[in-house]
Amino acid sequence: MEARRPIAAAWIEAGCWVILLGMFAGLCGRILSYPLNRDENLFVTAAAMVFGNDLYTDLGYNHLPYLAWGLGAIFRLSGTEHFLLTGRIVICLGWLATLLALRLIAFQLSAGFTAFFCAACLFLGNVLLLGSAGMLVSNNLLPIPFALFALAALIRGMDEENPSPVACFIAGLAVSCAIGLKANYIVVAPVVFLATVLAPPTRPAAARFSQASMPLALGGLVGGLPVLVLVFRDPGGFFAHTLRYFTQLQPAYWAASHEPKVVGAAAKVLLAESIWGANTALLAMVGVAGLIALPMMRGAPVRARAMIADWPVVLCLALALLGFVVAFVPSPAFPQYFVPPIPFLILAVIALRARCETIDRPPARALLATLALVAMTGSASRLAPGLIQLARPAAWAPNALHRDLRALAREAGLSPRARAATLTPVLALEAGLAVPREFAAGQFVYRVAPFIPADEAVHYTTTSPRHLEAYLEQSAPEAIVTSGEETLEEPFDTFARSHGYEEFTRRRGGHTLRLFRKPITD
Template identity: 30%
Template sequence: MAGIDEVAPSRVAMPSADLKTLLSRAAIVILSALLLFSLLLRLMNYEMRKDEQLYVPPIRLLDNYRLYEDFFYNHPPGSAWLFHWIGATIGSDHLLFSGRLSVFLAWMLFLAAIGAITYSLTRSGLISWCVAALTVTNDLFLTQTGMAATNNFLPLPFAFIGLGLFVLAVREEYPKIFLIAIAGLCLSLAAVFKISAVAFIPPVAIAALLLPRTCRFRDRLLHVVAPLAAGGLVGGMPVLIPLLAAPQRFLAHVAQYHTGPHLQYWRTANAPGEEQAVSLMAKLLLAQDIWFSAAGAVVITLLLALLLTAFQAPADYGKSRLSRVLNGPLLVVAGALVCSAAMSLLPTPSFPQYFAPPLICLPLGLALLFGSLAPETRTRLQPVFVGATMVVLVIEAPRLAQHIGTAVRPDRWTVTRVHEAGVAISQRIAAAGAQGKVATLSPIYPLEGHLEVYPELATGPFAYRTAEFTSQDLATWYRMTSPDRIAAMFDADPPGALLLGFDEVLERPMLDYARRNGYLPSTDLGFKDRYGSPVLYLRPPPQ
């Protein structure tokens, strides 16, 4: 009987422990599904931004026009071709939806990469989930940077994968050549989407010459530097091809525009509603607001706590605490953090989305430090991680759950309303019998309605508004017009309609043309956006 009494408690406890584990895993699965669904709804309901007038139109324009040559585009080609490919793959004529879906897929890739790489470094599924959840709840990622169909978020998953795989590949005695090649591929792909992502390449390139420390220099050249360079060359092909085919045209769009007309425009203009920072002090203040938001402050606090804990652990035989904690992989991540932070401060003006790249270093830093701790120390710190994550989730819950009510009403989503607005414009123009292109600085609307736009205005106001600051030599490489020349362009090819009402200053020459030529205003279009209430001016019927 005594033997039975001794065994009975363990038989009762085991199912209870299993049930507790099962319930905790089920809770994580349910919470993860809710987070992803909330993220999708937020993406589809986020109000359209002016930058999307540049990034979304190529989804349709690339069917018939050539990038850079036939229309203005002031960034590397990655986002244009990705959005176009996603739109063609799903067969949707909802342009903004295709662009936002592309960003959501980038989110999925980012979170999957965080989970996989963090788990490889920590061997803890719970910690990996916490790190991914802290990334989802970052304030910057839940605003224009991660919600609009632009190129701001797209490079981040690839930069993270490249940096993470490189760290995994060189932390052992023998480098993993395949992982290093994929790391080089992903780091180059990040720069294909946004040129500022090159900030992650120098620290990795330098580390390739130094890690693993146990290898001879000749072996590093063969097994680390060579595959990294080969992968980088393949990943960089989407940039290298247009650069080699027409170097002057490519550089005029991607480099010279930003250092010339764009810079001059922002030095003289004061655009309302824009969060630009021009001076160094303004940039630092903007960076402080972004990097030390609720989620950012929690992650930084966790990093410092892990760093202090690691330093307090007993030193390994033959190694000092400093050399054990500040190892090669952690220094690579620290170098990437410094380089990307410095790059964030370089452009003038700076916008909030420019400060996103350093944030991808934080998950890797957390994983490396946590993985370096002794098992019993990890067990003690795990509740701290979970508690901090829950606090951040509670703080960000209102923002994440903001659009849950639209889950069963996709007709109310921003992406749907924008498409229906384009269709309504098309129907209004057809009913009026107005023939010709649609002139507007908001080309997404007519393109959603399968209407033709002027190539000079096909990617929004960006080349148009900087025309007075664009030298004649540089302007020869752009398909553009200007406020002074737009009336002559309309005289040569009269618009069937003008869609105005989004920017009173920039649209004034277009409005003057419409009034001067008797275009008939139509104001009851049934939609508006954050930039204004549109008015459609229809060409009068011939007398």
């Protein structure tokens, strides 16, 4: 009987890997079939145009630069003209990298396969991430694998018996990359640095500083150096787009807008409750509470306190707590702002399971298996259709858009790289057209243009709803492209029709793609 148990365990583990492979395949199908979103117009277009243009003053990018640079390098090296498809594949790889980071951390902490499997199901099944936050070519998902690999490197670097300054350097580098993708992850930096100062307590403070804190700080400096160069080269333009855009222009726009929005503490709490108080975020909290409760239920509160006090557990919980706090800072609030605490909550489940005593491991295994089963069940309605979608590449949203837009450009007789005015620049890129710098950020700079102070206008290349007609008359673009989804696009349609542009259309997803060609004159 004893000889059969390892064989049975191996078969169970193999079955779990098959389940994860199926979930990941369904996820990829969902990503590749997800409709184009307005956020992607900023990220994809900036990446496609980053070489040869100033990312901020010319293109109106409003985040830290690493996604635009990295994705732009992929576009350039691959020579692709399938910009949206390539970006979506990068997002698939981001999910895969996150799963690998979770597996690595579970192995490093000796948490066991069940802990990793549970964490993977909690991550793959998270409804927020299975929405636009994790499906789109944006900076919402991609910082997560960098942050988790940073923690993996930190765990290796702070090993009590064999510390590694090189691993701590890599951890600092990865933290800077996460921040360079999304500024919200700046909260990770002080927490991991403090961890190197205080832990492990068995090592002398001087050794912790020289072997962990200093290499970590050096890695962070090296990783953040490109951003520092940008700051020193053009501080006005950099901060106008990355700081004042979010603290001044966007609030001014939303204050004047009649669109539904979440503002005020009460509304944000309700939004947070709908995200963190449901699906796998709630399951992760149950996992954390349940693992801590196991020793307490058998009358060992000292052991429970020791589990909580273990430095990897403290680190994960502290990062989750700061993620909760940071999510409430931007206003108005959007669901993607509530992503940061989720991976660290899930990671806390792994860290706590690693500190379970032998007597608590069977119930811990049962708890984690139950959470994984619930996560799988809750995500099936989203991931299962993805398996069918993955097998139909012709129907993937990026491929369908590329095919339709190229067909429209051919029907219109437009030459490659003809200039196209548009607030949905990804459509123009997929059609093989050139996007004027004024529209490289999609609607994100255009819509706040009326609120740009006169003394900061020099940092922006844009037009505005008020000056659009004059701009189009003066620039006379060869084409105008609209998605049919945004009310801000209506003046583009009106101008094209009133100025004799010939209209070519395709019907997609309840909306009409329109390409207008400039009238041909003798």
